[in-house]
Amino acid sequence: MNLRDLRYLLAVAEHEHFGRAARACGISQPTLSVQIRKLEELMGVALFERTSKTVAPTFACQQLLGHARAAVMATEAILATARNLRDPLAGRFRLGIIPTLAPYLLPLVFAPLREALPALELEPWEDQTSALLGRLRAHELDAALLATEVDGPDLVSQPLFAEPFLAALPPDHPLAACAVVAERDLTRDMLVLADGHCLREQTMEACGQSEAPGGTLRAASLPTLLNMVAAGYGTTLIPGLAAGAALDAGIVLRPLSARAGRTVRIAWRAHFPRRPAVEAVGEVIANRLRGFAEGAAAGTV
């Protein structure tokens, strides 16, 4: 059975006239007659009682009409829904963001994204890198903002902007006297985030430390880490976008001599079909953050 046949059925039932129904369907009357007859043979029931003057739907036909209407309306709903979904820059867009980035980046990019992509319903999802990659691979995210390269051939990524790290020091720390701090000098009393945060490894690597400082406290989140630094528990590196929050916490920030930093990237599945949306989002973020690296490195956030 064909949807077309159901449309024909509805047309004949409505017009009670083959010629007019055929015109309404955009086909010739003989074609309509043949199709209706085939439908009747398929159903095994006479659908219309024909006279040279009248065409009346059978009782059986009336029983079927409701279902036929339902089927036709459902397919029209499909087409209508598809029309609404056609624009790749519209609809839900689930964007994963790592925790050391989300609270500092999102406030900057929400407004530009809403302005540039008003139909895009952005759903941020904050989690650590590996969780984001898992959700991305499981099709539970459409894209993710990360600070690491992505590995597999199933995922691809594109750099959006460079984010320099800054030395975060307690106000009374000896290094606070320097205008610029060398990464290596932070190793002694360095604090790092808990396991799973990419910033943890990046901090350690930037400071030339292969393994985490033994026995030290490990902050579960960046705000906690900032509080710990402010309280004099040690030093750390913070990503440039968190500079404002760090200053608010009463921390002294200093640029780094080797200009350590990280690159924020947007990652997505290689076969993700809404690539235009990914690129549009990436572009808006990159534009908003353009020139940020230089400014931050110069201490003028």
Add this chain to the structure above:
Amino acid sequence: MNLRDLRYLLAVAEHEHFGRAARACGISQPTLSVQIRKLEELMGVALFERTSKTVAPTFACQQLLGHARAAVMATEAILATARNLRDPLAGRFRLGIIPTLAPYLLPLVFAPLREALPALELEPWEDQTSALLGRLRAHELDAALLATEVDGPDLVSQPLFAEPFLAALPPDHPLAACAVVAERDLTRDMLVLADGHCLREQTMEACGQSEAPGGTLRAASLPTLLNMVAAGYGTTLIPGLAAGAALDAGIVLRPLSARAGRTVRIAWRAHFPRRPAVEAVGEVIANRLRGFAEGAAAGTV
């Protein structure tokens, strides 16, 4: 768009694998791939995100799946309903019956009809001939039991059985002394039914009376007419099947010398598609009434 395509869509969404989905649909994998691609082009939306390893429904696809399921289920409902309606001897059958026949015939034929045609849902409709013909032409009845010929080329009929008339006399009427009554002898004090009853004209014609007896009472129904005869207001002819009711009313019945009577026919639209049902109903009634004419004429009802 085609229902087949929607089935394919559902299959791929369910199996998340083109090969298996194709097997489930009974088609080859390339065919399925092509059809899904066409569907995607029609919708203007990617429906599946394909990898050499995985096939995942797009968010857009998930939005459409519900409607697709609804459409497919509706068409399956159509086929199921059609299957139930296929038997012409099953389902509603609206049978019109004239008032001078219904109360006397129906008790006789209900049981045989239920036995012979258990799936037929008989809906009797009692009304006068012209009203029945109107409803028949308006497709509001499937058939009608009449005592007259039908005229137009749009209706056809078939005789079921002959129903002899009987002379109905008050117990103390002079003619009650005769074993057989001549139709002509009833003219003097003959009572007839109200206008619209075919029995009215048939009674008058049988008795050779061209116009209704002036100034006489006219009964609105046959039971009333019987009561009037029993009360001595006059005589009349009654159809043979009403003999029992007439005797119960205390009326004397006598066979007629000229054997006046009427033929009960079943009538239906010439193009009515459930002719088997009409014929089956007619046959059951004719069988039940077989030999009735002779018995009634001999006075052995």
Add this chain to the structure above:
DNA sequence: AGATGCGATAGGCTTGGCCTATGATGAAAG
């Protein structure tokens, strides 16, 4: 009796869906 309107039928054409065979790609295995 001729004209008109309507649905059914016949014959030919084109499209669309289906198949098999093959290509392309990525992942797993030797």
Add this chain to the structure above:
DNA sequence: CTTTCATCATAGGCCAAGCCTATCGCATCT
């Protein structure tokens, strides 16, 4: 690191199904 396997995409050919025009059959109306 190459081979093999699994998977989806593409190509080309075939056939049925749907469509059209022309015509018929039937009934009604003039």
